[in-house]
Amino acid sequence: MKKYILKRVLISLATLFVILLVLFILMDLMPGTPFNDEKLTEAQKALLYAKYGLDKPLITRFFLYAKNMLKGDLGVSYAINKNFAVSEMVKDRLGISLAVGGMAMLIGTILGLILGILAALNHNSWIDNLCSAISVIGVSIPSYVCALLLCYFIAYKLGWLPILYNVEQPFVSLILPAIALSVSPTANIARFTRSEMIDVLNSDYILLVQSKGVKNWKMIFSHVLRNTLIPVITVMGPILVNLLTGSSVIEKIFGIPGIGRLMITAIQENDYNVTIACAFVYSVMYIVVMLFVDILYGVIDPRIRIAKEDK
């Protein structure tokens, strides 16, 4: 098992390195420069290029960047907050984004599991239809429309929660964004749980458990749920990453200084260092989540563990 984890970690690191290179190349292909402005002359642009070392060849810049990155230096911003250390920019915003994302994931997982389990246990009944309808509506309406509706009715009309993000009451003011963001994970997890659970409920070993006379609730908790959760965990990784990407829209609506919004602005402003840093943070999260899911999967499901150790 240890050997397997080590191998996976090494592969992940290599993958990240390649991703960084790809990002660098993509940046180089991006049309325009961070310094395009109506009021900047060509000579001044060249000066700025030299000042930030952008006139050097791609590969030199890449290794310089990679070297600095190991020291925790992600360069400076060229266009968004000029000369700001990118590591500072990212650090401040990542926390908020993770908070919203984490809350949304928590809400999504709990609600999704409840809806999915209810639907599966009452397969083909009105409860099933209701749960399915809720989850389908969740994936049918863009999150920004949901967000604005929530904002309008819950915060503005009823005044139950703050409309916008507020540093002074971070938890309360992040509830609404988290709910808005959790709509799609809720729906996805509910659907996945439902179909997996129906599969499990129809399997032979559950029939065996039932025939042994194990109590219904005990059967559900110790046999059905465990076997349902294994595949559900695998989809949670990608859902989590998607959710963080999707948060840029929510961040814009609720005025949250988060990393999603930063990345979009960075791309639009050709702010290379910020774009690379934000994109790379997403990549790291993705790779780490996938690695974690992979290992967790091995822990939960003995069959996988054995199969991997055989290799």
Add this chain to the structure above:
Amino acid sequence: MTNIDHEFHNDDFQFAHSAGEKLVDKNYSATSYFKDVWTNFKKNRGALVGAIIIIFLIFMAIVGPNMNSYTYKQIHGGQECLVPRIPGIEKIGIFDGYHNGVNQYAEKDAADVYYWFGSDTQGRDIWTRVWSGTRVSLIIALAAVVIDIVIGMVYGLISGFFGGMVDSIMQRFAEILNGIPTLVIVTLLGMVLPAGITSIIFALMLTGWIGMERIARAQVLKVKEQEFVLASRTLGASKFRIIFSEILPNILGQVIVTSMFSIPNAIFLEAYLSFLGLGVPAPMASLGSLVSDGYKSMTTFPHILIIPVIVMAVLMLCFNLFADGLRDAFDPKMINK
């Protein structure tokens, strides 16, 4: 031992039917796999309704934009933000062009003008724009998904079938591509390529196939050790033949189902891009761009938002129902349950 009677007696067997009826084995005509699927699918009412509505929406996407005299980019100065008004139906008090108790049409000197779904903030007919937007969204989604299937399936088949080194390399490659946020790839591609449907399809495709590839690979791994593949291999079938004529048909169901689920995803991603200003170029409309345009008017003229949202939600809902039904139909385990 000797007292055991080895001989048959007349009363050892009896006729089951004393009346002497003829016994005929029941014969069932052989049904193809797809016919089976179709039979199962028909039983699922939700999926059937979904399929019918999808066909209706496709029909409207083709015919709708030409059903009145407006075009999707025709601007009518002075007739902005009119609410829906439909001849005939207006008499019963809905879709009558009244907004906050005022007949907007009369107010804007357009008493004999009808916008069935109203007009947007530039005085363009929403009916025409919604249906041409549906058309654009469907094209984007279908094209992206078709390409996904082709690339993802072939990639997954090869990777899963050959295994070992080939699999390792191919999986690493997919992982790298998957590790870069979709948004970064899509945005950067949007900047490198000229803005247009083709670019969006290309961008969606570039990351979309990975999901398909995973499914295909997993299915191959499941199927490839089974007896019928072994049989084929023993009979000396080429690898190409095993992949495409033994394994492929067995995973096709799963692949089609996955692709049906990824259509709504593609439509959604396009909507998301539109919200960020990276969607289809103006004045072209897609459901996503209509929703994100309408978003800006939600608190003032909600009809500009609600109509495309409804069409989009219905489309999503139906694709989901359809895909659900299809999955159940393809999965023999789900039959009769």
Add this chain to the structure above:
Amino acid sequence: MKKILAVLLTLLILVGCSGGGNNGGGNTDNAPADDVIIYQNENVRKAIAYAIDREAVAKSLNDGSVAAEGIIPFKLASNPVTGADFRDDAGKIVSYDVDQAKQFYATACEELGKKELSIDLLYGTNEGDSVIKAAEQIAYYLEEVGFKVNLVSKQKKERLQMMTDGDYEVCLTRWGPDYADPQTYMDLFVSTNTSNNSGRYNSATYDQLVADAEASLDMTERWNKFIEAEKQLVAVDFGDIPVFQAGGAMIIRPTISGIEFHSAAVDNYRHIVGKDNVTLVTNTDIIYLDNQVATDGTSFIAQTMFLSGLTELDADGNWKLDLADSYEVSDDGTVYTFKIRDDANWVDKSGNVVAPVTAQDFVDSWDRLVSEDLASEYAWWISDVLLADSWEAVDEKTFKVTLSKPNGIFMGCLAFPSCFPINKAFIDEKGDQYATSADTVLSCGPYILDSWTPGYSYEFVPNNNYYFRSDYDAAGTAKKVVFRVLEDTQTALMEYEAGNIDTVILSGEQVDANKNAEGFVNRLQGYLFYLSININHYE
């Protein structure tokens, strides 16, 4: 099932063919092809100029934008003698006439030997909703007279790069004036300005008129030459086509007042009264606190809060002395001598006096602004706008500037943040960290930057060592000014109505429902949007 798939595929192909015609735009890589040099034909440009219904375009934007009447916006500059607005003197020199446009189009087609003319109209997708809308509107009006229009949408940075490279046909672009004089616009289109004259409009007559105006010492003659030059560019040569002037609809809480909008200079938020704690909305964050490197309005507004210049602008855009106690002008109007206030001090974030503001701070500032190392976008401000040849510190509090020739806008232009003083010792001490946070700037203005949370807000508190502080307090000026960064106008409006913020910027969609709200204002901005036509810039 197979049938369904077959149907779907067939539909896809059918629909694909019918929809495919719209997305071929943007292919300008292989210039100069036959179809892109059409803009050298005057009738093509005339057809474009006459085809656009500017009133309708501005009305559809609905955010306070107005139709352009020339390349110089309204309320930019006033006649130095009579005080009349430039537009009143120059009159309306653009017109909308579909019939004429169609005639020009027909003539152009004939002259070029083509059945149909196609235009690639470039515009920016991340420059505000009004730009996208305006591009759609313009495309529509051009198609009405017969052009085939391809809208080419690009991100701003790429759009500007394409203009620099000459890789475009027609581009909807804008210019934000830096100072209240027609020169800020007229300079853009002279043939020698390769940075801004992207289309390479080249007219000897125009160049001569602008040169004459700039050389003229007679203010009235200068003024009239500019009027003539504008006519030459817009109504004779049709070199660039003005479309609309940006507006800015917003609601300001009726209890507060004192926000001074300047269409040709930085808005002034120093004198807000009516409420002690004011929260204002900004839709972009500060980009740079360094007043000599910043280029955007948001950063400039922030800088005028905590920094001061020799002069500042009042509500009507007239200058008044700020850091300078008094000044003298030589008889020929070329030498200015400023006495800097004795009580002007540099103050750190906690409100402690660090050093006095001296004449040397101005010398350092101007030296730094023009230095190559800084590569400031406003390096030309000193030589081209202020017309300053040399500057020196006569003594600790006396700053002397020598101009190349008399300059009527000199005093007003000193209110621009780029030429505000700097504290060199502090900059040297902070190095790369200078101006990256509230802790790494000094103030010499009425407020101190108390905090800055990038992407969220920045807050100002009174600078009690500011020399006019007692006047400010007597007038009831706000004790705390917070700028909140909000990009979404809908939630911002809800937040305003809930009473949490005191101003809100409205999008065009929100105007109709809110134009009767108390505190609604339709300010006019100095930005003029025009179509830059690529006449000669093909390599």
